[in-house]
Amino acid sequence: MKIIVPMAGRGSRLRPHSLTVPKPLIPVAGQPIVHRLVKDIAKVLKQPIDEVAFVLGDPAWFGDDVVKSLEALAKGLGAKASIYRQDKPLGTGHAIMCAKPSLSGPAVIAYADTLIRAEFDLDTEADSVIWTKQVENPEAYGVVKLNNNNEIVELVEKPETFVSDQAVIGIYYFKDVAVLKNKLQEVLDENVMNGGEYQINDGIKRMMADGKVFKIGTVDEWMDCGNKEITVLTNGKMLNFLQSDGEEQLVASSVKLENSNIIEPCFVGENVVLKNTTVGPHVSIGNGTVIENSTVKNSLIQTNTSIKNANLDNAMIGNNVKYNGNFTSISIGDYSVLE
Template sequence: MNLIIPMAGKGKRLRPHTLTTPKPLIPVAGKPIVQRLVEDIAEVTPEKIEKIGFIIGDFDEEIKEKLREIAKEVGAEAYFFTQEIAEGTAHAIACANEILEGKVTVAFSDTLFRADFKLNSEDDGIIWTKQIEDPSAFGVVKSNEDGIITDFIEKPKEFISDQAIIGIYYFKKGEDLRAEIDYLIRNDIRGGGEFQLTMALENLKEKGTNFTIGTVNEWLDCGNKAITVESNSRYLGFLEGENLIAENVEIENCEIIEPVFVGEGSKIVDSTIGPNVSIGKNCMISNSKLSESLIQNNTSLVDVDLTNSMIGNFVKLEGQPKSVSLGDYSEW
């Protein structure tokens, strides 16, 4: 099976963090978002992932090497495809036409999930959804009594269904999806000015592809700072009970309220940490209180009392702000 991950977006809503780090590489509960996504898909997929196609923007070699490591950890080979101009979801997938063959899963990189089902790779196709109260900002699906999807609707203005498409799809025949996307692009068939994946799905359905629904228990977004901090907290909750503090972390005179993740080489003294805090590698935290926050690597925090905060790499923060979003190399 091949896995295609579009991740070329600029992540503007998560700035300043995405000015220096692509959004899929922002850590959640100690691992990059895209790594969490790959590992969780591998967990629900009964077949081995052979190739992972990362659809990227202008990423440097260091980021590509990190993505190669992520693929290698699940036994797959990394492929890179550059999307120079963003022209919609179908256009993004088309960038990876080279590996859009055989059994294929497509997963957009800002989506994290928890599910208690195993993907049935013999189904024609599976669209992963989550039941939500207000689906008007998402694509939704309708299904019949046999669980077969009958309609795809993009951002309905009136209530059609509460099954929102979360951005993960499975296709038994990737070649068929490739053909439908190629048709849209060659004939300049757009929706809302872009080449929409839902239009290709509708064409596949009309030609006899039976799509079923794969319902997830949890759907976590990483769109902006507040949502990413919340997703970090919820993902830490999934891991509660595991040892999330690296062996060489120094902790002196502290109260740790789980769940808390602390990366290698960090030192925490005279502080209260947690609940729902992720601290990266080589951080120094002194005389501070942190809750519901995400701290990246090589950062120093002194005399702070923070909640609902997101702090980047190599930050120096001293004082009493209550809720902040600071990018890499900031000083306060």
């Protein structure tokens, strides 16, 4: 089994945090988004992963540190890492085709901007499984249309009338991903574009027209990391799941507490110092950060940051920040100084 991860986008909706770190590499609950996504997909698959192929953008943006991080992620799953580049933002279908040498055999394609929690048996005999989440407002999403056999017969974008409540979340299984590759090659050769881009849906629709069987795999939780507000919310949800799982150490043994306390669930990284401070619930703090005379809840704070005299709630603060003030709901990018 392979996992193909297109992740070349810059994540403009998450700025300023994605100005210096690619969005899929921004930590949520202590691990980069793409790391958590790939590991959770591997758990659902319940079978060996042979290869993880990553489609990155410009090397000036997705540099050697990013590549090393992704290689370590694949190695941790017992898989080899393949690195490809998408030089131009020409859509989801184009991104997949950038990994053309890896497009053979059974594979999952997953776009690295969401997190999931799922527990279902993947139907590996179907030609494809499109992963979905039941939603209350399907008119706001791309959804699947099902026949009486619970097979997908159509993809409908933001339907004005009810089609189904199963929203497409951007994760797909293909029994032989080479079939999708061939259809996407037709899309590229014929220059079929939607919104000025080559889309994965156009390849999928051609597979459906050929009679390929598509089924759904419904996830329990689908958590977006599109902007600051929803990323902070996702961080809190993920911390709840991790606390319930009990599989990860969320508070490092090297954390130093001076007249401070931590209200779980929280992630607190290595060599964090808390002085006269209450942290939690639903707070993630990266390695080497120092927080003094503060109260912090429902927030994401990255590495090597200094915070003083703060009362933070629904805040997202980047790496190497210095912050001293009394604002509450804030969003501060890397290397900022507010004193």
